[in-house]
Amino acid sequence: MKIGLVLSGGGARGFVHLGVLKAMNELHIAPNLISGSSAGALIGALYAAGYSPEYIYDLILQKGIKGNLRFALNRFGLFSMTKIEKLLTEYIPHNSFEQLKVKLTVCATDIKRGEPKYFNSGELNKVVLASCSIPGVFAPIIIDGKTYIDGGVTNNLPLEPIEEESDFLIGVNVMPPEKNMPISSAKDILVKCLLLSVGQQALAKVDKFDIMIQPKGISHFDGLSLSKSQQLFDIGYKTAKEQLLWGIEKLN
Numbered sequence: 001m002k003i004g005l006v007l008s009g010g011g012a013r014g015f016v017h018l019g020v021l022k023a024m025n026e027l028h029i030a031p032n033l034i035s036g037s038s039a040g041a042l043i044g045a046l047y048a049a050g051y052s053p054e055y056i057y058d059l060i061l062q063k064g065i066k067g068n069l070r071f072a073l074n075r076f077g078l079f080s081m082t083k084i085e086k087l088l089t090e091y092i093p094h095n096s097f098e099q100l101k102v103k104l105t106v107c108a109t110d111i112k113r114g115e116p117k118y119f120n121s122g123e124l125n126k127v128v129l130a131s132c133s134i135p136g137v138f139a140p141i142i143i144d145g146k147t148y149i150d151g152g153v154t155n156n157l158p159l160e161p162i163e164e165e166s167d168f169l170i171g172v173n174v175m176p177p178e179k180n181m182p183i184s185s186a187k188d189i190l191v192k193c194l195l196l197s198v199g200q201q202a203l204a205k206v207d208k209f210d211i212m213i214q215p216k217g218i219s220h221f222d223g224l225s226l227s228k229s230q231q232l233f234d235i236g237y238k239t240a241k242e243q244l245l246w247g248i249e250k251l252n
Helices: 011-026 039-048 053-063 082-091 125-131 186-203 229-251
Strands: 003-007 033-037 070-074 077-080 103-110 115-119 136-138 141-143 146-150 168-172 211-213
Touching: 003 011, 003 039, 011 039, 011 053, 011 168, 011 229, 033 039, 039 053, 039 103, 039 125, 053 229, 082 125, 103 125, 125 141, 125 146, 168 229, 211 229
Parallel strands: 003 033, 003 168, 033 103, 077 136, 168 211
Antiparallel strands: 070 077, 103 115, 103 146, 141 146
């Protein structure tokens, strides 16, 4: 039986994914296929390369992703991710989808076409960076002459590329629709519009998963702050343990 795992985008909320993966490891539920957007793509790549959830957690904090941002000073984004690319190169030196220990698909957005692009072969690291390139925050990534940004813009829960190959699907969504988000500025309106769009995308797919992990209260966490990383990890672990324990009967 092939287990497919889909990891959503969500910035710092991606620490939830690490807690979920820890719970899966303890329950001996090993994904055969992983698909991810944005933070889900980054976590998915490091996990598929063979690193444990706990190691990835420490790596992200100790290497200090915040400290690895560099001003891009161009019209497309405030920051570039050159140093993060070096981090990926250090820890995934083969830079290849084919050499990962788990089959991985990464979703990025082709900004010219306005549609998702799914990558599962060839060069890995630049694709992961593209999937994480939040528009307006990070500079876009050019791959084979095409411009790519955050995969979550067009498909934040990329089930489609692994749906047919998977016998059992587990989804982790850290960007549910946010109905009660306070609105006090034009920025809040723009953010809520984005979250509503992304949330509705995922909502339409919930019934396709055998298990959907969507922690309660996740909408209260800031996706751009690492200050609650341990709390997010713990929420992911606890929620996954509860849901996987009853869902594991379906696997047997």
